[in-house]
Amino acid sequence: MKTSLVIFDLDGTLLNTIMDLGDAVNRICLDRGLPTHSYEEYTRMVGHGMRNLSRSAMPQDKRSDEAFVDSFLKDFLDYYHSHIYVHTAIYPGIGELVKRLQTEGFKLAIASNKFQLGTETLVRHFFPDIEFSAICGGGGGFPLKPEAALVEYIIGKAGVQREQTVMVGDSGTDILTAANSGIRSIAVSWGFRDRESLTGADIIADNAEELYRAITSI
Helix, strand or coil: CCCCEEEECCECCCEECHHHHHHHHHHHHHHCCCCCCCHHHHHCCCCCCHHHHHHHHCCHHHCCCHHHHHHHHHHHHHHHHHCCCCCCEECCCHHHHHHHHHHCCCEEEEEEEEEHHHHHHHHHHHCCCCCCCEEEEECCCCCCCCCCHHHHHHHHHHCCCHHHEEEEECCHHHHHHHHHHCCEEEEECCCCCCHHHHCCCCEEECCHHHHHHHHHHC
16 A cells, blocks of 8 residues: 655654754763763664663763752753754755655654654754644653554544555664554664664665655555
């Protein structure tokens, strides 16, 4: 059955957000006298929600202190949201791809583990002319990916069948989300994970044109 709904991950799939995320976490680490991390290290920490990112950036002896994690997370989110697109950029060809899909009648949605306000802020800033069926981030009443509930909600809101839906993401989390939801998956190789971690996807795309061909053929 022809694909009619494309659910996109955000970070590492549509947008390269790693510098702004890393800078924000490092800022809070410095404020608390904690070690900082490289952008490459942050590519291995992101994708599991903002609380898990904050915890991963801390020394081991701080991670079980929930009050400390709460405080760190609050300050991180405040700083990050006020600096959310200093360095963040759309990946090459993605802006044109999303517009093309909309013009051709595909329904589009976002399913991210980033916090809801941040997800909405980035999507509205970088894709102001795109009418998404749903823009869903973490903390919006659904468990984080790879749980299937978020995808189930989006499919229902878009009013399509499961068989008409595909998930596009840059990580094993997105691939597993698709599997848990009973939908197909396309992985992109330009994101935050190495290609070897994407082998469970139905298709791997290496650029925007390959992604378009995958979406229209799967």
